[in-house]
Amino acid sequence: MTGLRWGEISFLARLAGKNLTRYRRRTAITTGAVALGVGIFIAMTSLLQGIRSESERNLARYVTGSAAIASRGYWDDRSRRSLDRLVGNTSALLEKLEKNAIAAAPRVSFRGELIVHYDPYPEEGSLFLDFCGIDPRKDPAVFHLDRTIRDGRFLRAGEPEILLGSWLADQLGAKPGFPVTVITRTRQGFHQLLDLEVAGIFDTPHPGLNRSTVYLPLDQVQEDLELGEAVTMIHIALDEALPGRGDPTQAAQLAGEHSPGEPLEVLTFHEMTREFSRAFDMQDSMLNAILLLLGLIAAVGITNTMVMAVLEREEEIAMMQALGMNHRELRLLFALEGSTIGAIGGLVGLVIGAGLSWYLVTWGIDYTPLLEDLKSDYPFSGVLQGVWSVPALAGTPLGAICLATTVALLPLGRMFSLPITDLLRGT
Amino acid sequence: MTPAMIEITDLHKSYHNGATPVQALRGITLSIRPSDFLALAGPSGSGKTTLLNIIGCIDQADRGELTLAGIPIPSRNARPESRRQAREITRQQVAVRRKKIGFIFQNFNLIPVLTAQENVAIALTLLNLSPEEVFHRSREILGEVGLEGLENRRPGELSGGQQQRVAVARALVKNPLIVVADEPTANLDSETGASILNLMREIHQRRGTTFVFSTHDPRVMDRASRLCLLRDGTLQEEQERVLL
Ligand SMILES: Nc1ncnc2c1ncn2[C@@H]1O[C@H](COP(=O)(O)OP(=O)(O)O)[C@@H](O)[C@H]1O
Numbered sequence: 321m322t323g324l325r326w327g328e329i330s331f332l333a334r335l336a337g338k339n340l341t342r343y344r345r346r347t348a349i350t351t352g353a354v355a356l357g358v359g360i361f362i363a364m365t366s367l368l369q370g371i372r373s374e375s376e377r378n379l380a381r382y383v384t385g386s387a388a389i390a391s392r393g394y395w396d397d398r399s400r401r402s403l404d405r406l407v408g409n410t411s412a413l414l415e416k417l418e419k420n421a422i423a424a425a426p427r428v429s430f431r432g433e434l435i436v437h438y439d440p441y442p443e444e445g446s447l448f449l450d451f452c453g454i455d456p457r458k459d460p461a462v463f464h465l466d467r468t469i470r471d472g473r474f475l476r477a478g479e480p481e482i483l484l485g486s487w488l489a490d491q492l493g494a495k496p497g498f499p500v501t502v503i504t505r506t507r508q509g510f511h512q513l514l515d516l517e518v519a520g521i522f523d524t525p526h527p528g529l530n531r532s533t534v535y536l537p538l539d540q541v542q543e544d545l546e547l548g549e550a551v552t553m554i555h556i557a558l559d560e561a562l563p564g565r566g567d568p569t570q571a572a573q574l575a576g577e578h579s580p581g582e583p584l585e586v587l588t589f590h591e592m593t594r595e596f597s598r599a600f601d602m603q604d605s606m607l608n609a610i611l612l613l614l615g616l617i618a619a620v621g622i623t624n625t626m627v628m629a630v631l632e633r634e635e636e637i638a639m640m641q642a643l644g645m646n647h648r649e650l651r652l653l654f655a656l657e658g659s660t661i662g663a664i665g666g667l668v669g670l671v672i673g674a675g676l677s678w679y680l681v682t683w684g685i686d687y688t689p690l691l692e693d694l695k696s697d698y699p700f701s702g703v704l705q706g707v708w709s710v711p712a713l714a715g716t717p718l719g720a721i722c723l724a725t726t727v728a729l730l731p732l733g734r735m736f737s738l739p740i741t742d743l744l745r746g747t
Numbered sequence: 748m749t750p751a752m753i754e755i756t757d758l759h760k761s762y763h764n765g766a767t768p769v770q771a772l773r774g775i776t777l778s779i780r781p782s783d784f785l786a787l788a789g790p791s792g793s794g795k796t797t798l799l800n801i802i803g804c805i806d807q808a809d810r811g812e813l814t815l816a817g818i819p820i821p822s823r824n825a826r827p828e829s830r831r832q833a834r835e836i837t838r839q840q841v842a843v844r845r846k847k848i849g850f851i852f853q854n855f856n857l858i859p860v861l862t863a864q865e866n867v868a869i870a871l872t873l874l875n876l877s878p879e880e881v882f883h884r885s886r887e888i889l890g891e892v893g894l895e896g897l898e899n900r901r902p903g904e905l906s907g908g909q910q911q912r913v914a915v916a917r918a919l920v921k922n923p924l925i926v927v928a929d930e931p932t933a934n935l936d937s938e939t940g941a942s943i944l945n946l947m948r949e950i951h952q953r954r955g956t957t958f959v960f961s962t963h964d965p966r967v968m969d970r971a972s973r974l975c976l977l978r979d980g981t982l983q984e985e986q987e988r989v990l991l
Pocket residue numbers: 742762763764765769770771789790791792793794795796797798
């Protein structure tokens with residue numbers, strides 16, 4: 321038994337190509353369906369990956385940093401915003417981190433009520449919000465908040481002032497210089513009333529922050545809440561190309577050495593963003609479901625085409641068998657027809673997908689007008705920006721080829737079970 | 748006595764797909780010599796196609812013996828003991844068809860998207876030949892069947908007679924031991940049919956290829972060197988004459 325030779329394979333390849341020209345319309349429709357499926361999938365991957373990476377970037381830039389040091393147990397219990405589990409003796413720890421060239425930003429997160437009054441505000445108002453004390457000098461080493469000031473200015477240490485998010489400020493009608501009152505509790509649980517002034521209005525690409533987080537100078541917060549020099553977390557910036565890639569071991573070591581009586585832990589980026597990741601993993605599985613659906617549609621289309629091709633060519637297939645062509649050669653012929661459909665469809669789909677990706681990368685989809693009503697808590701802005709997803713660009717067309725090739729072989733099995741003589745008699 | 752090219756002994760075949768089984772062949776014994784230009788005649792349903800299919804190795808007899816140029820072709824009663832053996836038999840049948848048998852069909856059965864030359868070449872590409880040899884041999888044979896200059900036409904651009912000439916070329920191009928033709932002229936007008944038959948006879952005489960074909964056209968029967976008459980799956984009568 322000899323294997324297939326090149327001359328024969330190239331003959332079959334030519335025959336396969338010519339066979340596809342028999343029913344141009346049908347071939348075109350099937351190829352078009354494959355192309356559309358491939359193109360849509362590439363574009364969707366581009367968009368979802370773009371959203372994911374923008375979200376991760378925004379979380380790192382405005383909420384988590386590369387990693388953070390917290391008192392053990394604080395993170396798991398953070399929804400209570402209690403001030404029981406704090407990082408104490410921070411100046412010594414910050415000094416150690418600084419000595420080891422690790423950029424660090426201490427922050428205090430707490431809950432409170434923001435109250436504004438008629439004149440200068442257009443209406444009376446009171447809102448429960450997230451408050452965050454930040455060190456105006458150290459914070460910019462880890463976070464980008466200072467770069468997002470839309471009106472007014474960034475915070476100054478020692479000043480009784482506040483930064484409001486753009487959406488919140490617009491809702492309240494707040495402007496720099498306006499007074500606000502904040503009611504919260506001290507570490508011991510006593511009510512505390514703070515009279516502050518709006519220093520500036522920030523506008524980050526993280527809509528949740530713009531809506532419900534308010535920043536104040538750390539030293540003011542520590543004094544008013546009677547925290548001493550304690551903070552809820554120290555966020556650090558590591559040398560990393562993408563969020564979560566940096567190595568936090570040195571920071572962990574330093575945190576471990578820090579006053580051994582106090583149990584500190586280092587929270588990695590991934591630990592702090594687990595919930596978002598879960599949401600995105602769900603999107604990934606949705607994407608996979610869509611892939612499956614698109615694959616199924618393409619498979620049905622190709623199967624249909626190939627079933628018709630086999631049925632219409634029953635007698636011809638029988639003739640080729642009578643000439644001595646074996647099942648392997650006929651399978652190769654149909655596999656080549658299927659894979660050609662897959663390859664052309666995949667290639668056109670690649671072009672469509674690349675075009676859509678290009679649009680998404682360059683322009684994105686602006687849905688800002690919808691955003692404020694949607695109350696999205698996702699950390700990405702109103703412009704959905706795509707990325708170039710090389711795995712999707714390369715993998716999807718290949719997947720289409722494999723699928724088309726496999727599916728093309730299905731109707732042959734039935735044909736091979738019928739006697740050649742019956743097929744030849746078929747007229 | 749020239750040695751037999753095909754030795755057929757007590758061949759039986761019945762079909763079971765209806766309510767009552769149809770006995771298509773009921774004990775055919777026939778010895779075909781290399782020099783034969785043999786016509787199978789007989790009314791419709793007499794078993795001509797069935798016999799040709801068995802000789803051409805695209806069908807299997809239920810019982811009886813068939814030897815093709817010394818190669819025994821098993822019938823169904825020689826039940827294969829295993830699937831592996833059954834596959835081996837199929838493989839052998841395919842190999843015999845590929846190398847030793849040329850088919851000519853009633854309705855030409857050319858591939859519409861291929862040119863005349865490519866339709867002929869398809870039989871050769873299965874034979875491990877170089878592309879150059881495939882090309883030259885298929886051109887040469889097309890010249891021999893009188894289609895010089897029409898090599899690049901597709902079947903749709905050829906007349907019925909020309910299409911059957913392409914089919915004759917396709918059957919002959921691999922120099923088969925035997926050419927099996929089931930009613931090769933039935934789809935042609937009598938004049939064209941006669942010319943196809945003349946072509947087959949010419950080639951038979953020039954190359955010494957053995958031909959077995961079926962027909963129910965008396966004028967075609969007249970041109971055979973040997974005429975076997977089938978009726979209800981049995982061999983009724985044999986005539987021999989010298990080809991003029
Ligand atoms: N696939 C089949 N299934 C059932 N009966 C068949 C089949 N093929 C042939 N027959 C029957 O076998 C007999 C011989 O048929 P066939 O060999 O085609 O005769 P011929 O070619 O001389 O017309 C006929 O009665 C025909 O109806």
